[in-house]
Structures are given as C-alpha cells and as structure tokens.
Amino acid sequence: MNEQEIREALEEWEKLSVSPENRYAYEMRLKWLRDQLSNLLGERRAGLEEGLKKGREEGVRQVALEMLRAGLDHEMIMSVTKLSREELNELAKKTLDD
Template identity: 50%
Template sequence: MNEQEVREALIEWENLSANKENKVLYEARLKYLRDQLSNIRGERRLGREEGMASIIQRMIERGLHVSDIVNITGLKEEEVQEILSDK
C-alpha cells in the first residue's frame, strides 16, 4: 500500500464513521492505516539515511575532504562525522 492509497482509505473510513455501528471497526481500521503510513514514512527515512551514508562513504573513498562533503550535501560537519563513525 502506498501513501496515497492509505490517505484515500483514511478519507473513506472517516465518511463511514458517521454511523455509530461502524465506529469500532472504523477506529481499528484507522489505527491500522495510521500504523501503515508511519511504517511507509519510516522506511523512506531509513532509505534516505542509508543512501546518504553510502554516498558519503564513496566521496571519502574518492579522496574528498569532510569540508567538501559538507559543502556538497548541505549537512553539518557533525552529521557527516557521525555517519562516518557509524561505518
């Protein structure tokens, strides 16, 4: 399920929640969908972090200095150093 599908499902469930009989089902489904959305966002963040770490590592291997990496990536020097120390 992608982010747009999750959002559409949330809207649909909000419309169905007007019926009190559906409230329990609605709340359970809403919790599930919010969890899914959180997972999607978390995976994207993790992917970006792993990608940036890989790129920084390749820059170091090619002889770029940390100051150059900071200028290219827009990260702070501390962030670059932290990524390098995690490797």
C-alpha cells in the same frame, strides 16, 4: 425455502435492524471497525514514512562514504550531503577502519 419464508425472513430482519438497541449496537460496532481500520492505515503510513527516512539517511551516508573514498574535500561533501562535521568525521573514521 419458499418465497413466503424468504419474505417473512426479510420482514423479521427489517424489524430487528430498526430496533433502537440493535441499531445502536450496529452503529457502535461499525464505528469501532472504522476506527480500527483508520488506526491500521495510520500506523502503516507512519511505518512507511519512518522506513523511507531511514533509507534516505543511509543513502546519504553511503554517498558520503564513496565521496570520502574518492578523496573529495570534506567541505564539498558536507555541502552536498548536508551532513555535519561530526557525522562526516565518524564516516571518515569508518572509512579508515575498513
């Protein structure tokens, strides 16, 4: 393309980009894309938070199991891990089964 053709193409592009219909379509598409990105980032963040929560819960249970195996007092284990008596009893039962 020569310089004149490039200038004409740019002028035509500018005319198209300022037409109300094209501008509206562009803005709606841009909004949709931004919404999609926001949704993806939000879901990724929620998934990460859920994974971290599950990981912490599993870590607390593992620590409680080790404390049970070491023969520590149930009251102390509940105090440290913040597990309920029922949860600790389930873990104790699991320790006996292993």
